[in-house]
Amino acid sequence: MSEYFRKYIKKEHYANHYSNLKFKTSFRNCILEAFKRRLWKETDGDDWDIMWAEKEWIHEVMDHTHLQSNQKINHFRNHYELTRKDLMIKNFKRYKKNLEREGKQEEANNYNFFPLTFHLPSEYPIFFEEFKRQTNNGDTKTAWIMKPIGKSQGKGIFIFNKIQQISQWKNTLRYNQDNPQAEAYIVQKYIADPLLIGGKKFDMRIYLLCTSYQPLTLYLYRTGFARFTHHRYDNEDISNTYVHLTNVAIQKTSDNYDEKLGGKWNLQTLKLYLMTKYGQEKVAETFYNIQMLMIRSLQAVQKIIINDKHCFELYGFDILLDAQLKPWLLEVNASPSMTSNTPVDFELKCGLLDDVFTIIDLEKVLTGNEEQIGGFDLICKGTPIKLPINSTFTTYLGAFNNRQQQLKKIAKSTAIRLAQTYQESQTKAIEVGSKGQKEKEEKDKQMRSSSKGPQVMQNGVNGSIKTNNQSKQNTIIKRNTTNLPTLGTVQNKNNVKRYPLQNAGQQSQQIQQSQSNSSKKNNPNEDSMLSANQKLQKLTQESKINQFQPYKQQSQYNDVMGMGSRNLQKNEE
Amino acid sequence: MQQLDNQEILMKLKSSKQFWDIKKKIKQGFSDQQKIGVNDIQKFAQSCEIEDQLIKLISHILKKSKKRETLKEDQIEFLNTSKIKWTELLFKNLDIVHQKTKNQEEDDTNTDSKLYIYDEKNLLAFLQTFKQQQSNNLYQNVQFQSNKILNINIPLKSSQSILDKYQYLLLQEELSDEKINKIRKQIENEHLDIELEKIAQTFVPNGERCLLYLKYFEFDHQDTVLQQHFVKLQKECLNQLFYDELLEIDGHEISEDTFYFVFQEQILTCLKCFIRDRTIKENIRIQLQSGIKKEHAEFQLPITGFFPFKNISKYVAPLCYLSTKIHIIYALFKEFFCRYFCFLHAISSESNSILSLCMQIEEIVSTRSPKLFHHLKVIGCDTLKLIIHQLVYCFIGDMDPPHILTIYDQIIGHDSLEILVILCVGFLNKYKSKLLLAKNQENVQQIFSELREDRFQELVQYAYKQ
Numbered sequence A: 001m002s003e004y005f006r007k008y009i010k011k012e013h014y015a016n017h018y019s020n021l022k023f024k025t026s027f028r029n030c031i032l033e034a035f036k037r038r039l040w041k042e043t044d045g046d047d048w049d050i051m052w053a054e055k056e057w058i059h060e061v062m063d064h065t066h067l068q069s070n071q072k073i074n075h076f077r078n079h080y081e082l083t084r085k086d087l088m089i090k091n092f093k094r095y096k097k098n099l100e101r102e103g104k105q106e107e108a109n110n111y112n113f114f115p116l117t118f119h120l121p122s123e124y125p126i127f128f129e130e131f132k133r134q135t136n137n138g139d140t141k142t143a144w145i146m147k148p149i150g151k152s153q154g155k156g157i158f159i160f161n162k163i164q165q166i167s168q169w170k171n172t173l174r175y176n177q178d179n180p181q182a183e184a185y186i187v188q189k190y191i192a193d194p195l196l197i198g199g200k201k202f203d204m205r206i207y208l209l210c211t212s213y214q215p216l217t218l219y220l221y222r223t224g225f226a227r228f229t230h231h232r233y234d235n236e237d238i239s240n241t242y243v244h245l246t247n248v249a250i251q252k253t254s255d256n257y258d259e260k261l262g263g264k265w266n267l268q269t270l271k272l273y274l275m276t277k278y279g280q281e282k283v284a285e286t287f288y289n290i291q292m293l294m295i296r297s298l299q300a301v302q303k304i305i306i307n308d309k310h311c312f313e314l315y316g317f318d319i320l321l322d323a324q325l326k327p328w329l330l331e332v333n334a335s336p337s338m339t340s341n342t343p344v345d346f347e348l349k350c351g352l353l354d355d356v357f358t359i360i361d362l363e364k365v366l367t368g369n370e371e372q373i374g375g376f377d378l379i380c381k382g383t384p385i386k387l388p389i390n391s392t393f394t395t396y397l398g399a400f401n402n403r404q405q406q407l408k409k410i411a412k413s414t415a416i417r418l419a420q421t422y423q424e425s426q427t428k429a430i431e432v433g434s435k436g437q438k439e440k441e442e443k444d445k446q447m448r449s450s451s452k453g454p455q456v457m458q459n460g461v462n463g464s465i466k467t468n469n470q471s472k473q474n475t476i477i478k479r480n481t482t483n484l485p486t487l488g489t490v491q492n493k494n495n496v497k498r499y500p501l502q503n504a505g506q507q508s509q510q511i512q513q514s515q516s517n518s519s520k521k522n523n524p525n526e527d528s529m530l531s532a533n534q535k536l537q538k539l540t541q542e543s544k545i546n547q548f549q550p551y552k553q554q555s556q557y558n559d560v561m562g563m564g565s566r567n568l569q570k571n572e573e
Numbered sequence B: 001m002q003q004l005d006n007q008e009i010l011m012k013l014k015s016s017k018q019f020w021d022i023k024k025k026i027k028q029g030f031s032d033q034q035k036i037g038v039n040d041i042q043k044f045a046q047s048c049e050i051e052d053q054l055i056k057l058i059s060h061i062l063k064k065s066k067k068r069e070t071l072k073e074d075q076i077e078f079l080n081t082s083k084i085k086w087t088e089l090l091f092k093n094l095d096i097v098h099q100k101t102k103n104q105e106e107d108d109t110n111t112d113s114k115l116y117i118y119d120e121k122n123l124l125a126f127l128q129t130f131k132q133q134q135s136n137n138l139y140q141n142v143q144f145q146s147n148k149i150l151n152i153n154i155p156l157k158s159s160q161s162i163l164d165k166y167q168y169l170l171l172q173e174e175l176s177d178e179k180i181n182k183i184r185k186q187i188e189n190e191h192l193d194i195e196l197e198k199i200a201q202t203f204v205p206n207g208e209r210c211l212l213y214l215k216y217f218e219f220d221h222q223d224t225v226l227q228q229h230f231v232k233l234q235k236e237c238l239n240q241l242f243y244d245e246l247l248e249i250d251g252h253e254i255s256e257d258t259f260y261f262v263f264q265e266q267i268l269t270c271l272k273c274f275i276r277d278r279t280i281k282e283n284i285r286i287q288l289q290s291g292i293k294k295e296h297a298e299f300q301l302p303i304t305g306f307f308p309f310k311n312i313s314k315y316v317a318p319l320c321y322l323s324t325k326i327h328i329i330y331a332l333f334k335e336f337f338c339r340y341f342c343f344l345h346a347i348s349s350e351s352n353s354i355l356s357l358c359m360q361i362e363e364i365v366s367t368r369s370p371k372l373f374h375h376l377k378v379i380g381c382d383t384l385k386l387i388i389h390q391l392v393y394c395f396i397g398d399m400d401p402p403h404i405l406t407i408y409d410q411i412i413g414h415d416s417l418e419i420l421v422i423l424c425v426g427f428l429n430k431y432k433s434k435l436l437l438a439k440n441q442e443n444v445q446q447i448f449s450e451l452r453e454d455r456f457q458e459l460v461q462y463a464y465k466q
Helices: A003-008 A030-037 A055-064 A085-101 A105-109 A124-136 A163-175 A267-278 A280-301 A343-360 A403-432 A437-449 A453-462 A471-481 A501-518 A529-542 A552-560 A565-572 B006-014 B017-029 B038-047 B050-065 B077-106 B120-137 B140-145 B159-165 B167-171 B177-189 B193-202 B209-216 B223-236 B242-254 B261-274 B313-321 B326-339 B341-345 B354-368 B370-378 B383-392 B401-414 B419-430 B432-437 B441-449 B456-464
Strands: A022-025 A050-052 A117-120 A144-148 A158-160 A185-189 A200-213 A216-221 A225-232 A264-266 A313-321 A327-333 A376-381
Touching: A003 A403, A022 A030, A030 A343, A085 A105, A085 A117, A085 A185, A085 A280, A085 A327, A117 A124, A158 A163, A200 A267, A200 A280, A200 A343, A216 A280, A216 A343, A225 A267, A264 A267, A264 A343, A267 A280, A267 B313, A267 B401, A280 A313, A280 A327, A280 A376, A343 A376, A343 A403, B006 B017, B006 B050, B017 B038, B017 B050, B038 B050, B077 B120, B077 B242, B120 B354, B120 B383, B159 B167, B159 B354, B159 B419, B167 B456, B177 B193, B177 B209, B193 B209, B193 B401, B209 B326, B209 B401, B223 B261, B223 B326, B242 B261, B242 B313, B261 B313, B261 B326, B313 B326, B313 B401, B326 B341, B341 B354, B341 B383, B354 B370, B354 B383, B354 B419, B370 B383, B370 B432, B383 B419, B401 B419, B401 B456, B419 B432, B419 B456, B432 B441
Parallel strands: A022 A050
Antiparallel strands: A117 A185, A144 A158, A144 A185, A200 A216, A200 A225, A200 A313, A216 A376, A225 A264, A313 A327
């Protein structure tokens, strides 16, 4: 909903106006649509500000090109360290070993979210030993899954539980020994007791945005989805791929593929189901574990990935829950599918991309310290961000996606801040010019009061409040201005103390209960600007508080509630 | 359920919290004495009402264990004849449906996906015919004064008493984690219905709901029995019935609901088993259709004793949020249907029956919101027609599953469907202002076709709003 930014921020306050921005992409799906919705211009040349490239382009071109300082691109140079199945596992194993060596046994033990994996053909002997050991233990049922390295959408994957079943693969490999890469696989112990819903297997696709590896800066998107297989799960029948693989690309070819719903639940519906079945606490724990799993995955490769200020990357994590609700990482995608199979899906992806672009901040309007931007929540900046203890949430993953309201608020507060700094720079310029200060101010005032929004603030600064028929907006902004004059300027940053939560305190606790999804908790290290932002949030919330206070469970539902497709549609329309 | 012997009664007693409270009380009463005789205890018990409590407790256990007889005959003769008429009507519908399916087989191009024997509108329309019949006879004078669709002389609870009964829901407070955990433990340890009902009335924590339902229905140690029964039924499903086809068509509708499409297959399996289940006829609390046999008809009633109707799948769907085991889902559905939902399709004067519920809704709306009631009448869209869908299908599809399950809690908690009256009244009140602006039926339809989100607590609040 970048239109809020366009609506509230005046043209001259932009550091880099959106009409000057150019994008380049070869994609023709949601990506193109999201670019167009931001009113950026498409270009074929090299004068782009942002490029959404295919992975291959990075490998081929990036090393030989010099990027301008303002140019952004959607992959890191060696992202495959995380996104190629074999390298990912290798890096995880290595990182785990390092942790053990450093005596951080506890943290090392947390790296238990990937199944036992071997690289073939190089680790074939170890794998064979392991396989034999299991068979000798009388365990003939354990299935293994073979995945070709570097292929996607479920191509080439098969499951087996007898060693003969891969002999054919071995034979072809022998013939191809000149070209060993052609048939490199990983073999993984198959997770045989996945959580089934309606008798069907599913996995989750969750989006994580990394804007920097140094310091590690991660944003987690609240909405993802669960993809279901179309056939009942059957542990005995391992040959039917429809039963075992959830990839949309595979399920699409199934006979009874339902076009309308696309075999998907959004994450909120899934959370609702799990909460109803297993209770609030267990689900909160699971979702927190998922968030930590993602942070740990990136921490493991943090030192390996070549950090580059031109780069950002949107990862699609594929996560499976087993019957004990333990999350398992299946795969990380560097270019998650941005084609959509339903209208709801289309809006989800366009919204997601729009928020990515807002975070990338080509217009240079944000402070970089925002904790929530659209549907994205900052979960790691150098170190993982912890939510306050009294928070109802352990993670915002799967919580109500209030991106529209949030963007509106953030756009408003940004507009106020930009107007403020703009004014300050103007006054400074005038001070330098020593004379005519008053005139300039008068001019300024006139110019600003001609339009709504941030300009009203000036009244507050001057201590004269114009009676305006928009009295509500007026008071909100007036109250903010008491905090505002020092904000946004770097030298004052340390002088301004953030109000800790007690201040927003008791009354806002209620608000948080009913609308907790929309308010972010304080973080002492945060930029002072956010306190104004938060106050604004609080104030706008106050006017919206529901009259009745539903009982606990109900209010917890409310966070998740209605974000079934019904509300999603409502929000995004 | 068979008669219990003393041993079993004692076991049941021991599993209830109240029993231990009583025991504790007695112990405290005799703490200073060394020799205690049976007579002493008896005297003591009589003096502080413990005896009464014990008697109540035991009688409750016995009452619960007694098999509930299926209601076949209604006390009001007129309704008995109506039921026969209703059944005949359904047989006619069945013939039509059958004819249609035959035609479809011959002509693939003309597929009518809306095949069903009856839906909630048919049911209401049939109930409406009562008025005319009765007014012809006795109650002519009364009829002229009333605007209500249904005005039949059956014993009704006063609407005020229903409102009073559920008023406590307005005062629900947020429970602390500690309290919730306490309730969790209570559910695990409690076996007595009356206590379980109390929990269900106030608050059931997520994750414990399934256990509570199972305990309440006395299924808690019968997992294997339930499973065997279900497997047996599943085998029977191999023989195709005509009704299977209707159920499959019915399932398509549920597959369009985001919350339930995942469960479509499970729901269908449950229903197929349901219409083959012989035990339903003896367990169901009220007979839905008069079991007349048509000698020459091509089809008979299913073994259950009643026809499957449109949207029957809706009753199963929310239960899929309780367990991943299909035989548990089935057992819960069967019990819910036989105990409660059957009344929503029964032509009877029972206090739970659709007739009573409808009349109570009309009563409350016409007295508390006469303006709305009159307005709806004028624009030709009667109150009952507006909410019949929500009433008959228990708001399934209108609210999110957790809210539906809260309704189920209340049904169990009070062993009654009256909560639906409250919710329907709340539902109308919620959209009152919009409805008052509506000028015709199309306007009304438009109001409800918009995206909306109703919540349990919210509707209860609205119900009591003046």
